[in-house]
Amino acid sequence: MSAPLRLSEQLREAIEEEVATGRLKPGTHLDEQELAERFGVSRTPIRETLSLLAGEGLVEIRPRRGAVVATLSPQRLVEMFEVMAELEAMCARLAARRAKDSELGRLQDLHTRCAQAAQAQDPDAYFYANEDFHQAIYAASHNDYLTEQAGALQRKLRPYRRLQLRVRNRMQRSLQEHAAVLESIRAAEPEQAALQLRNHVVVQGDRFADLLAEMRQFEESPVSP
Template sequence: MTEVLVHTRRAETLREVLENDIVTGAYPAGTRLDEVMLATRFNVSRTPIREALIELSGAGLVEIRPRRGAFVREIGITRLIEMFEVMADLEAMCGRLAARRIRAEELAELEQIHEACVHAKAEGDPDAYFRANQAFHEAIYKASHNSFLEEQALLLQNRLKVYRRLQLRVPNRISGSLSEHGQIVEAIKAGEPQRAAEALRQHILIQGERFNDFVASVAGHVKSVSSRS
């Protein structure tokens, strides 16, 4: 059991490092990710490398071509914005339903996770904040008590995970995110579906200066940038 856990964590760590390398442009679009070279770089066997590449393929960052290997996919900024728009509406739906259906123990858990976000921010630990932030959103998906909606939200969250992590690196974004979390918790706790939905939608959408900051943060990865109307 311990060996399995260590193996799983190693694959997760490799995935996170490779995600970051891809998004920040260390591995530009079209780059072939050679398993042998990566195994040498990380001093591991090819098995966890292969597993990490499969996960990255599922997240849409890598394309695995039969008999040719894994290649970094190109994701344009327009495509990313479209994905965030869909994510915003999915999360809004989750928030609306959660405000109506959340159970006492689920609300207590959501508030506890929010406190974990507060602590991570106070400690100046962006990685801990990212993990707590992910748990915060997943708790809302669960509290919607709509398993299909939860499944779809989780799938898209996984596709956008690395970009949401990058968003949190933008100066002052964690402070803003934490404040928005507070508004979301208040709306759900008050049982106000529309307010909860709108708070989550605005929390996810990239707009105004946040859009410009986001574009700058992924400029090393995307090929073309176009403005939102």
């Protein structure tokens, strides 16, 4: 049984989720007092939480302005997705060599969840199932350090990976790519699994243009209460 999360870690997860879902958009000022009142805590754990988020790169601490949700430049975003693609390719390569039958079964279950969400045209359900699918590949690599690094970068990119799912037909294409990755891992084909997962994650060409278009709409659109 896992140990309970510290308050600052619980708050970090809650604020991460608000960034990923768009409630807290890039450039938003994070007022310590407002956050403390909203979460029903003192300012001390909020300050600790903002420090954790700054360490992850999700928050920037700016002179005279305090904490704001980080805004990534297009070039920085491309660079991060390039690194993410290589980390995940390594995970897939190792998973194809090391995955246990139980882990293959979990990957199949998560792929089914993704398929159900895509069939229902539910991008939120797909986002969470997709996230679990990728994390299951990290775990199946049986390399704890690699899993930690991939997970850390995945957290930084959560809002942008979520935005990609707004692009027309992206869920269905993502599902097809998942199927190919899963088949290569199941068939113990390390290089093929790595290639397929790298191509699935990297954002280039039309995919990058589509993501930038979604980012503009995301930043301009009002947030639902």
